[in-house]
Amino acid sequence: MPDGLVVGLLGHGTVGAGVVRLLREHADQIAVRAGVPMRLGPVAVRDLARHSGAGLPRLTDDPRAVVAAEDVDVVVEVMGGVDPARALVTSALQRGCSVVTANKALIARHGAQLRALAAASGARLEYEAAVAGGVPIIKPLRESLAGDRVRRVLGILNGTTNYILTRMSEDAGSFADALADAQRLGYAEADPSADVEGHDAAQKAAILASLAFDATVTDADVYREGITGVTTTDIAHAARMGYVVKLLAIAEQADGRVGARVHPALVPASHPLAAVRDAYNAVFVEGEAAGSLMFYGRGAGAMPTASAVVGDLVTVARALLAGEAPPKTLLRARAEPAQVPVADVATAVVQAYVLLDVADEPGVLAAVAGAFGERSVSIRSVWQEGRGETAQLLLITHATLEGDLRATLDRLRTLPTVRDVASVLRVEGGEA
Ligand code: NDP
Numbered sequence: 001m002p003d004g005l006v007v008g009l010l011g012h013g014t015v016g017a018g019v020v021r022l023l024r025e026h027a028d029q030i031a032v033r034a035g036v037p038m039r040l041g042p043v044a045v046r047d048l049a050r051h052s053g054a055g056l057p058r059l060t061d062d063p064r065a066v067v068a069a070e071d072v073d074v075v076v077e078v079m080g081g082v083d084p085a086r087a088l089v090t091s092a093l094q095r096g097c098s099v100v101t102a103n104k105a106l107i108a109r110h111g112a113q114l115r116a117l118a119a120a121s122g123a124r125l126e127y128e129a130a131v132a133g134g135v136p137i138i139k140p141l142r143e144s145l146a147g148d149r150v151r152r153v154l155g156i157l158n159g160t161t162n163y164i165l166t167r168m169s170e171d172a173g174s175f176a177d178a179l180a181d182a183q184r185l186g187y188a189e190a191d192p193s194a195d196v197e198g199h200d201a202a203q204k205a206a207i208l209a210s211l212a213f214d215a216t217v218t219d220a221d222v223y224r225e226g227i228t229g230v231t232t233t234d235i236a237h238a239a240r241m242g243y244v245v246k247l248l249a250i251a252e253q254a255d256g257r258v259g260a261r262v263h264p265a266l267v268p269a270s271h272p273l274a275a276v277r278d279a280y281n282a283v284f285v286e287g288e289a290a291g292s293l294m295f296y297g298r299g300a301g302a303m304p305t306a307s308a309v310v311g312d313l314v315t316v317a318r319a320l321l322a323g324e325a326p327p328k329t330l331l332r333a334r335a336e337p338a339q340v341p342v343a344d345v346a347t348a349v350v351q352a353y354v355l356l357d358v359a360d361e362p363g364v365l366a367a368v369a370g371a372f373g374e375r376s377v378s379i380r381s382v383w384q385e386g387r388g389e390t391a392q393l394l395l396i397t398h399a400t401l402e403g404d405l406r407a408t409l410d411r412l413r414t415l416p417t418v419r420d421v422a423s424v425l426r427v428e429g430g431e432a
């Protein structure tokens, strides 16, 4: 890098354009902090005409040319998707070129292999923006908390679903209206089912679980439920009992196994995550030595995400300037985490809120309580709502195994007095 660090950019969409803007507008400060000026090199897009007015002298529609360019010192991958991003990032790392990416789908699926490649070639692979956008959480887990033992990570990792749940609870808005607003505001993925069905949060949960517990957890290992089944009735019941409903990503370690799950949950109104509204993200980390920590901020959008990407670029620049080349054995140890097995979700310890449509007749409560008792699922509280045809029983359990909860729900569905298991939501941030 004779007269500056040359950045090759794969993608000039929402995030890529934000990165270009920061590199231009904060150029002096970035040069001081990185120890070297950063220069924008080739930029790859699909549609050249659409970006022709952006003042990008080395615009190309051939992403492989960006990765192969001799003068490129670091590749920023902000094109999204697993393919062809995977091949491009692989190719850059194989030739020892460091990569900064915001691509959660790629890291959640192939992070372990890519980290190993980077370690083998001495390149850096940085992905702060892949989880919670502008909120620093990757470096805190990987570096700041390296001396601690993380017990559990609870996160609100998807802005779209948090926005929808906030609107449904504060304005009694419908799911469909709130989703349309989230799309209009630019929070949602191109296919919003990735948000509302929990896929996006599961990718981020896999990345956090892998880092927090030195494991190899992919998005396929994460148990996942989205928010499409959450109703305004659930939210109203939760509020009366002192809870808010959030889509939570949970990563935890117990009995030598790592568990990761994403599902809607009731969170006590007094818990710090309950105050995370609209499209904001937050990650609550329970450390053995550090205690409880919370990282909070904007999890999406051009400039917050670009801030994380450019922060990673500064990290890479500093490493290159320092001639960082730790011994390969050390790199290998860092790159290959112990293979901590992934836990079956049935072994997770959970608390649950269960809403039942029931026949309003003598003996119903005894039958329902019996079904819980068969699997030793202890009931903490129970309420009856309505009468006659509209009678509902609302129960909160004590902490139990997810497997026993599921068996209890199956049993409840067989009872003649239970017309429907209307809702099941976990309760987190309390006793479980
Ligand atoms: P966009 O869809 O806005 O931008 C993607 C860019 O990549 C476009 O410029 C597109 O070109 C280009 N591109 C895509 N495929 C190719 C290809 N095969 N060859 C050449 N260029 C290609 O995505 P975002 O900026 O929103 O997201 C980028 C990444 O950042 C994703 O991995 C996303 O998950 C992640 N991310 C995004 C956040 C956000 O708030 N948007 C937050 C955190 C992470 P063209 O413009 O011509 O179509």
Ligand code: HSE
Pocket (backbone or CB within 6 Å): 132, 133, 157, 158, 159, 160, 161, 187, 188, 189, 195, 200, 299, 300, 301
């Ligand atoms: N669709 C994502 C969200 C974008 O709503 O959080 C950021 O990853």
